[in-house]
Amino acid sequence: MKKIIFLLALLLLSKAPAFAKPLTVGFLVGQSGIGDQSFNDMTYAGLIKAKQELGIEVVVEDMEKTESAAEKAMQRLIFRRAQVIVANGFEFQKLVETYAKRYPNIYFIMHDVPIGDHDNVVSTVFAVEEGAFLAGVLAASMPDTRKLGFIGAVDIPVLKPFLTGFQAGVRYASPRLPIEVAYISEAPDYSGFNSPAMGHAVATEMYERGVTIIFSVAGLTGNGIIQAARGANRFVIGVDSDQDHLAVGHVLTSMMKRLDIATYNEVAKIAMGRFKPGVRYYGLLEEGVGLSPMTYTRNQVPPKILNRLDEVRLKIIAGDIRFPSTAKPAKGTP
Template sequence: MRRVTKVAASGIASAALALSLAACGSTSEQKAQADSSSSGTGAAGGVKVGVAYDVGGRGDHSFNDSAARGIDKAKKEFGGSVKELTAKTTDTEADRLDRLSQLAEAGYNPVVGIGYAYANSMKQAAQKYPDTTFGIVDSSVDAKNVDSIVFTEEQSSYLGGVAAALKTKTDQVGFIGGVDVPLIKKFQAGYEQGVHDTNPKIKVDVQYLSHGSDTSGFASPDKGQAAAQGMLDKGADVIFAAAGSSGSGSIEAVHGKKGAWAIGVDSDQYQQASLAQYKTSILTSVVKNVDVGVYDLVKSIHDKKPLTGTNTYSLAENGVSLTASGGYLKDIQAKIDAAKQKIVDGKVKVKTTP
């Protein structure tokens, strides 16, 4: 098992093949149809990459877009071609397996599943196509030809909680989770701990948009907006949404209340062009560099040294971080840096469950 020891930040913007999201309400089904035909041809001998996105797909301003940046960087550097498919909220296990199998059968290598939902289907696909290297983000799959790309989301979420606690004026903040699953619970746990370690008197409102196998909570901006509005109406003035494209709805709601702050997730949402009209309300973003993990995998295939095993991207290695775009953290940056150092030094152990 290999552990990543050095992770460099990657900021390559999405290339021309990016599917732009015209409106927050675009469905994952519509994007699935468009993404399924997205491909590019690069230099001869380049890497042929197959990507199976989570619901929301490329253009979600968050999790999937972070992965897309890694794909775009790799294609720019190594040439080759890219085939992108996107999950639907109605997917079954058979649908996910079929998506991965389509890519492997067509000769794409690596085949990357973006999201924990691909774990079971990827294990089956890896056995079926032993000569293909697979990659999965946010889950560990025990197979000799799989690179499991995982992050310490709870650590960067802790820093987001510190920021929320230092910025709230009402002593009430909110957390919105896309789906009530262990992965998103890590975000909640870190955020709540960061808030309460900073000021135990602060109340944290928590709401999930969907549960269990229903993944619509990651692709429903209207649900995110309604949840955030409800929290704002009850007095919350800082809201962190770990909910994929649903988070854009939360950010929109926060922007409508003077003095309130939104905390973005996975991508630096202050820098997202599609969210530019709301950026004065985006305090910071809890980032995990999915782009780096995906790029590392593609590069390893290009170098003919495929990554396999579980590769962990942590706060100490800049695999996760808290952004400073907009300059809204300047007055509290020293305290955030101190909290980060305590985590890196092992003086603070961040919980992974609430």
């Protein structure tokens, strides 16, 4: 009986007005959960800023990472009258496409997956390969660099641009420098996003094999990789958020993916009645990706390398450096 009442309530909500003030925004948290100090926490930071500056209400669903749990979380957000739902990650694509059709009066913000055929969905695409290219140039240019490493959470398409961009940057700076690549788990096992202990073990073995700097792209698992860098007295490159403080002096830089900026921007447009569906592209030009300020390590980077990074960044923006890139929306796409 309760299930029938719940479904009837959802049906009624599907015909509700667009939204009323204050705007309620639901957050479907991705694989590595809240507290990953990376992908999810960056998005949450954008929501908190929107709450403080725009007066929105935020409802968080950090559910068990299964399809059935995700759908129930989506239904709970709708039942709680969320007028906007932010879905953080590729695993929610089908769910968003299904519920966007079912609830045309709810706005959806889909991070990391281009969805361009729904009037109530805006999706973000980040040119992570541009930021990863800079990370590769920096890592390959550092004094005493002998061998580099890349550790990804899972070998899936959404992580490929991090690797290809990093490899291209390394080749640009030092064509013959070896790069060792490892993944924590294989799809459909996504535990690689939530395994700090495994990340620590894999990274420690890499450092013992002579890797000087590791680029970590692994969500919560990256925290273990960062601590391995501290233990080995080596460098690591963080990802998504500014992770430099997690092991002061050992996180060379972080390749920041500005989900905070993208989330705030898209929520603000909805709050101000300026929503436009389609794909939003966030690259170096849009300040959607880039390296952290290197607060604790900048004094260890020779000035000529810092100058080179600035030059390479401008060349990428100008289109003078070409490498495997995220497809930009077609001309005229919002």
